[in-house]
Amino acid sequence: MPEAQLTLALSKGRILEETLPLLARVGIVPDEDPARSRRLILSTSQPHIRLLIVRPTDVPTYVLHGGADLGVTGKDVLMEQAGGILYEPLDLRIGHCRLVLAGREGREPDRAQPRVATKYVATTRAFFAARGQQVDVIKLYGSMELAPLVDLADWIVDLVDTGNTLRANGLVPLETLAEISARLVVNPASWKTKHAPVRALVSALAETIGTESAP
Amino acid sequence: MSMENRWLLPEAVSEVLPPHARAMDLLGRAVMDLFWSWGYDAIDPPLIEYLESLLTGTGQHLDLETFKITDQLSGRLMGVRADITPQAARIDAQVLRGDGPRRLCYLGPVLHTRSDGRGGSRCPLQVGAELFGDASPQSDLEVIALMLETLLRAGLDDLHLDLGHVGIYRALMQEAALPDQDERQLFDLLQRKAMPELRAFLAGHPMSRQVAGWLWALPDLNGPVDVLARARTVLAGAGAGVEAALAELTRLAERLDQRYPQVTLHLDLAELRGYDYHTGVVFAAFQSGRGQDLARGGRYDHVGEVFGRARPATGFSADLHALYHAGRSRAAPAGAIWAPVAGEDPALEAAVVALRHQGERVIRALSEENGLPSALHCDRRLIWRDGQWRVDAWTP
Numbered sequence: 001m002p003e004a005q006l007t008l009a010l011s012k013g014r015i016l017e018e019t020l021p022l023l024a025r026v027g028i029v030p031d032e033d034p035a036r037s038r039r040l041i042l043s044t045s046q047p048h049i050r051l052l053i054v055r056p057t058d059v060p061t062y063v064l065h066g067g068a069d070l071g072v073t074g075k076d077v078l079m080e081q082a083g084g085i086l087y088e089p090l091d092l093r094i095g096h097c098r099l100v101l102a103g104r105e106g107r108e109p110d111r112a113q114p115r116v117a118t119k120y121v122a123t124t125r126a127f128f129a130a131r132g133q134q135v136d137v138i139k140l141y142g143s144m145e146l147a148p149l150v151d152l153a154d155w156i157v158d159l160v161d162t163g164n165t166l167r168a169n170g171l172v173p174l175e176t177l178a179e180i181s182a183r184l185v186v187n188p189a190s191w192k193t194k195h196a197p198v199r200a201l202v203s204a205l206a207e208t209i210g211t212e213s214a215p
Numbered sequence: 216m217s218m219e220n221r222w223l224l225p226e227a228v229s230e231v232l233p234p235h236a237r238a239m240d241l242l243g244r245a246v247m248d249l250f251w252s253w254g255y256d257a258i259d260p261p262l263i264e265y266l267e268s269l270l271t272g273t274g275q276h277l278d279l280e281t282f283k284i285t286d287q288l289s290g291r292l293m294g295v296r297a298d299i300t301p302q303a304a305r306i307d308a309q310v311l312r313g314d315g316p317r318r319l320c321y322l323g324p325v326l327h328t329r330s331d332g333r334g335g336s337r338c339p340l341q342v343g344a345e346l347f348g349d350a351s352p353q354s355d356l357e358v359i360a361l362m363l364e365t366l367l368r369a370g371l372d373d374l375h376l377d378l379g380h381v382g383i384y385r386a387l388m389q390e391a392a393l394p395d396q397d398e399r400q401l402f403d404l405l406q407r408k409a410m411p412e413l414r415a416f417l418a419g420h421p422m423s424r425q426v427a428g429w430l431w432a433l434p435d436l437n438g439p440v441d442v443l444a445r446a447r448t449v450l451a452g453a454g455a456g457v458e459a460a461l462a463e464l465t466r467l468a469e470r471l472d473q474r475y476p477q478v479t480l481h482l483d484l485a486e487l488r489g490y491d492y493h494t495g496v497v498f499a500a501f502q503s504g505r506g507q508d509l510a511r512g513g514r515y516d517h518v519g520e521v522f523g524r525a526r527p528a529t530g531f532s533a534d535l536h537a538l539y540h541a542g543r544s545r546a547a548p549a550g551a552i553w554a555p556v557a558g559e560d561p562a563l564e565a566a567v568v569a570l571r572h573q574g575e576r577v578i579r580a581l582s583e584e585n586g587l588p589s590a591l592h593c594d595r596r597l598i599w600r601d602g603q604w605r606v607d608a609w610t611p
Contacts, residue, residue, distance in 0.1 A: 004503070066506015084331060089434075091411040186408075192481045193375045193503045195438055 004194040006049045006201065009068035010034075011056035011077075015182050018094035019072050026204040048197065060086060060185065069190035069198060075180045076159060079123045087186040089202055093209050095182035097161045099123070100173040102145075109154035117147035118157035127157070127177050145169040227330035227337040231536070239340075239539045242369060243322050246342055246535070249368055253361055255320035255344050260302035262295060262324070268305055269294040271521040276491055277301070280327045295326045299341050300530060301518060307347040308522035316354070320344040322535065335507075336536060343512070343532025347519070350527035352463055355496045355514060356470055362510050362531040363475055366500055369542035371509065375479045375501040376471065379486035380464055381493045381513070386456035387433070390426045401430070405485050408434040429453055437483035440468045446484055460495075467496065492518055496529070502541055509533060509541055550594035551576035552606055556583055566597060566604035 008028075010019055016034060023029070029045040034053050042051040052068055057080075059073035064084045076099055078088060099120065103109070117138045118124045128135045138153055145165055147153040159180060160166060160173060184205060191198050224230065231239055247257060263284070270278050280297040296302060303319045311317060322342045330337050344361055346354045359376070366374055384405070388398060397420060404413045413434065417427045432449045436442055443465050450457050468480055488497055488511060497513030512531025519526040554567050554577050570577050578591050596609040 064506065066504070085406055087408040088412075089408045089410050183411075187506050189501050189506050189508065191437070192377045192483065193479070193501050193505075195481055199438070 004048065004197050006070065006190075006194065006197055007052060007068040008049065009052045009054055009059045009062040009071035009073075011059055011071075011073050011182070012053055013056065015056060015072060015074065015095040016053065019092070019182070022092060022094065022205065022208060025208045026201070049201075060084075063185050063187045066187055066189060069187055069194060070201065071185045072182055073185060075178065075183055076120065076123070078183060078185065079178065080120050082122055085188060087188055087191055088183045089186060090184040090206055090209070092182045092184055092205070095180070097159045097180045098173075099157065099177040099180055100160045101127075101155055101157050101175045101177060102148075102160070102166055102171045102173045103155040104148050104170055105172045107154075111154060114155060115153040116155045116157055117144050117153035119144070120157055123177065124157045145171055225337075227335070229336050229338065229536075235539070239535060242539050242542070243340070243342065243535055245368055246365055246538075247320065247322055249364060250320035250344050250361070253318070253344075253357075253364075255318040255361075258303060258306055258319050258321050259323065260296070260299060260306065260321065263293045264296065264302070266292045266294045268522075269296055269301060271301070271518075280329065282326050282328055297325050297327050298532075299323060299325060299343065300345060300515075300532060303343075303345045303530070304347070304515075304518040304526075304528060305522050307345070307528070308519035308524040308526055312524075314348065316346065316348040318344065318346050331507075336534070339534035340536055341532050342535045342538075343530060345528060345530030347526045347528045350516065352467060352496075354527075354529050355463075356467060358512060358529050358531055359467070359471060359498055360474060362498070362500060362512060362533075363478060365533065366510060366538070366542075369538040371502055371538070371542045372477075373503045374477070375481055375503065376475075377481045377483055377486060377499045377501060377508070378464060378468060378471075379483050379488075379497045380460040380495060381487060381490050381497055382460040382495055383450070383453075383457050383484050384433070384487055384490070385494075386454050386460070387426065387429050389456075390453065391422050391430065393420065393422070402487060402490065405430075405434055406487050408485065410434065425452070434485040436485065438481065440472065440480055440482065442482050442484075443468065463496065489513060489515075498531070505541060507537075509537055549576060549592070551578050551592055553591070553593040553596040553609065554579050555597065556580040563597070563599075563604055570597070570606070 010016055027046060028049055030042040030051055031044060032039065032042055034042060040053060042053065044051060052062060054062060056073050056077050059071040060077060060081045062068040063071040063086055072092065074095055113134050113136055115136045115138055116124055117140050119140060121137050121139050124137050138147070140147060144156040144158040147156055148171060149169060155174070157177065163173065166173060184202065186198060186202070266283060269281065277297055282295040284293050284295070286293045299321050303321065307317055307319065320343065322340070325339055325341045327337045344358065346358055363374065363376065393401065401416060404416055413431065417431055429450055436446045436449065443461055447461055464482065468482065472480055486497060488499065492515045493513040494516045495514030499508040499511040501508050510531055510533035512529070514529040516527045517525055518528060552570060552575055555563065557564065557579055567577050578593060594609065595606050597604055598607050
């Protein structure tokens, strides 16, 4: 049987910088530098593997629809994603950060129903639902730290790496919702219909990062 | 809503237009004829029913999928069916009764409250077949074979068949004896093959090393048929239920491999699709390069229980729209015969009637002036020659 074509959707940005060396260690090197190329589909040193470079939040969509067989995206994106099953067999141990609840230092919310500004609406709702607390969730697309400063919200839920941005704006982390890292995700249909090459790639990556994952 | 976009359909609701509606109708008929030739009797259950009878024994998933309305006559809550299978189970258990095996099939619209998140339609055209009253592997084999025949009839090739058995997971859950909430979490992890989270879960819950080992191995037990041999080693000692399930899968895989060498077999012992109501073998058909399954089914032995009779049952269903689009089973646009405007010539009328009787498509001109429209795919025309009406080849 000819080797099936595999398409990998990679997240643009910081995760990409850490993903490429990982792929290189299992022998997958893009034919062009993704940082420079304007192409959206890149061929690689392995003729049966090609790469898509997309926004992190779009990776699950591409993989769910079968536009890509596998993908690399943050756990934060996967937690926020609803509907449809993706396999998440590997923690790639890159793109580490924390999803935290943060607020102004020494200030309790004065609203009966606190407001939370976040990009992660579903995750935030689930977190407060599990705590049994009613909150109003306000969707923002960036610069969450601003929201408490202008009293748009009492708290924010956002990704934190070093915590410098929080500190610079007088905010402190109150609670960690989840430890975040990049995951390998696989379309279930691809797992079943392209079993051999998919498993080979997953095993190779698992060996490289040294987890006792499914062989 | 402004006047301009009044004609827009609701999200994830679609309609089918010519020529596809005709081709899809032909496919539907071909599939129902296939079911008939296998001894399956057609049923046509109603689009709405009281909620209790629609949803009993089918799990929470279907409840969320079902549109609900209040019956103005009785004040009771009715549901628009989201799945025809429970209706077939009700009909088998309550309406038709009888003890022997019964084969039922159906083709009809269902409604889902939500799209599947993959661009799927909220109004699929469900086609399926159900076999009640037989618990033997023979009926699983028959239903899977019929599913494959259906897909082949729809013009699909490069098929993959995924086989699993929810009995294995059920047996392991019994061993693990977890509280309900933890079991749901474990279920979610297994379904997503989320190995990092699964490791943390198993480490954080008290259970014997052996059971934890089995649960850890489960998401890895997938692949070509030889995975069953590996499963027998890995899951050794997990009990008679697991052994029986593995033996059943082995026999089934052998038979299917013999009968359908062109179909690639894949086994996945952690596949828990429809775990809410499935009790035994579960299966789904995939096509290379397509991100979703095309048809799916499995054994559901207890659904009839709530209707007073627990009947063994197995069956499959698919969305005819999806089969049609995947199968490219389009009939070439059938030609038609162009006939002159209806007048006073009885011979012309007789000729038209005779042609239509033969199954020809005859399109009449509506006036002398309006010429010969090319959009109607007429490839012949009826003309008066040598003292009679004749069909002549014609290129518009």
